[in-house]
Amino acid sequence: MKGRSLLARAVRVPLRWLPATAVVRAPAGPLRGLRWMPASMAHGAWLGRVEPDQLRECLRRLRPGDVLWDIGANVGLYTLPAARRVGAAGHVYAFEPIPRNLEYLQRHVELNRVDNVTVVAAAVGDREGTVRMAPGDFPAEYHVDEAGQIVVEAIALDDWCARSGARLPQVMKIDVEGAEDAVLRGGRETLARARPLVCLSLHGDRQREACRAVLSGLGYDVVSLQPGRAVDVASDVLAVPR
Secondary structure, X not given: OHHHHXXXXXXXXXXXXXXXXXXXXXXXXXXXXXXXXXXXXXXXXXXXXXXXXXXHHHHOOOOOOOEEEEEOOOOOOOHHHXXXXXXOOOEEEEEOOOHHHHHHHHHHHHHOOOOOEEEEOOEEEOOOEEEEEEEOOOOOOEEEOOOOOEEEEEEEHHHHHHHHOOOOOOEEEEOOOXXXXXXXXXXXXXXXXXXXXXXXXXXXXXXXXXXXXXXXXXXXXXXXXXXXXXXXXXXXXXXXXX
16 A cells, blocks of 8 residues: 555656646546646546546436536536537536636637537526635635635526526536535526436535435435445435436
């Protein structure tokens, strides 16, 4: 185990010298073959080690021609392989509010010549307006915080869908650092009409209980996406319409 740890550190050393503008092709994982900017997030992303199980579980539920709403798209970890999987007849709507992340997301879309992605520059919640956001533990992670220094546009899915004329999703992925229940509340009508599968990352017990209550009221059952972990303690779950 110690030898493996030393090897991992040795492999990471050269990565520190990659210039901020470097572009690579992902060698492994769901991003394999796609062009990626390593400076956008942790190197484990393009090496296939960031959320590999959750990402595969989400992708395998998509079919050619499907529509994915990627809520909390960050820099495109789910958006890019999903766009490849759904193909030209499908579409991905990538929702991301943070300017820093949006720049990388747009660049990744351009680098891979993806033309079936629509980027929506907004935070998703339960009302329209603006919200304040603050950084988390990693450069690409932000969360809603009343004391946050970044002010971004906020939308509710039901209002946005009616206004935009967007295609309804077969799969919805939600990872918004603790505002998951607000996303669901703001999208009740859309969820009731489209009945998508929902790949949901939960942040804490309060979110787990609040999201399950909303989903149950909409006629969804929730199952764990983490092998060996019960749904009552899982942080990654799948909501399935009854």
